[in-house]
Amino acid sequence: MRKKIVAGNWKMNKTYSEAVPLMYEIKDLLWKSKKAESVIKIIVPPYLYIHDFYETAKGLKNLFVGGQNCAYEESGAYTGEVSASMLKSVGANYIIIGHSERRSFFKETNAELKKKTDITLKQGLTPIFCIGETKEKREANEHFNVVETQISESLFHLSTEEFQKCVLAYEPVWAIGTGLTATSAQAQEMHHYIRSLIEKKYSKPVSDNISILYGGSCNEKNAAELFACPDVDGGLIGGAALKAKEFVEIIHSIPQ
Ligand code: PEP
Numbered sequence: 001m002r003k004k005i006v007a008g009n010w011k012m013n014k015t016y017s018e019a020v021p022l023m024y025e026i027k028d029l030l031w032k033s034k035k036a037e038s039v040i041k042i043i044v045p046p047y048l049y050i051h052d053f054y055e056t057a058k059g060l061k062n063l064f065v066g067g068q069n070c071a072y073e074e075s076g077a078y079t080g081e082v083s084a085s086m087l088k089s090v091g092a093n094y095i096i097i098g099h100s101e102r103r104s105f106f107k108e109t110n111a112e113l114k115k116k117t118d119i120t121l122k123q124g125l126t127p128i129f130c131i132g133e134t135k136e137k138r139e140a141n142e143h144f145n146v147v148e149t150q151i152s153e154s155l156f157h158l159s160t161e162e163f164q165k166c167v168l169a170y171e172p173v174w175a176i177g178t179g180l181t182a183t184s185a186q187a188q189e190m191h192h193y194i195r196s197l198i199e200k201k202y203s204k205p206v207s208d209n210i211s212i213l214y215g216g217s218c219n220e221k222n223a224a225e226l227f228a229c230p231d232v233d234g235g236l237i238g239g240a241a242l243k244a245k246e247f248v249e250i251i252h253s254i255p256q
């Protein structure tokens with residue numbers, strides 16, 4: 001059974017005094033919502049707030065906390081880095097790996113992302129592995145190739161057992177933070193393509209069971225249409241995750 005998931009990536013937003021009330025606001029709305037109960041909800045704040053948010057999230061069904069990134073080494077002299085084991089020790093269950101902002105601003109390569117995925121899985125945490133093409137690549141009709149390379153170079157070394165523990169997020173770069181959402185047809189086409197790659201590499205049951213999220217200017221107005229696509233299992237949400245009411249409305253858009 002594919003899990004239905006909505007994750008909110010807060011990126012580098014909110015000071016501590018702004019973040020804590022927002023987390024409580026989200027939790028309060030979720031407490032009152034029967035509809036949101038079965039959806040896996042993941043709040044992905046800046047590292048500093050993970051432990052507090054983990055404590056706040058306790059007791060609410062299917063509410064988890066995640067990290068936005070992790071180091072590609074386990075420990076040692078890597079000033080400024082945060083390891084997967086540290087994230088686990090403060091309550092994270094998920095780690096976003098390969099977000100397009102990490103790939104573009106911090107020049108993270110498929111080889112580094114492979115190491116990060118391995119380390120995340122080794123800690124027993126779930127990678128939310130991001131893939132997606134730039135505007136130029138889509139216009140050049142190379143979007144399928146880009147996504148295939150990202151997945152095969154960073155994930156296809158995994159055993160079936162390991163791969164099944166991952167969550168994928170298709171996030172076309174041209175849609176992230178731009179207000180330009182992929183149409184539901186574009187999202188469905190790519191998600192279906194991703195499943196076909198997984199089927200070829202692993203098996204049909206593996207491709208049928210893995211959760212693939214859509215991300216890129218997803219909001220409370222367009223979420224229902226995107227989530228209704230047969231191969232879309234929820235969303236990775238950026239901007240709209242910073243507004244409690246909107247974020248919970250997006251969670252409510254998961255078909256029941
Ligand atoms: C993201 O950063 O993963 C994202 C999808 O951002 P936004 O929703 O703001 O486009």
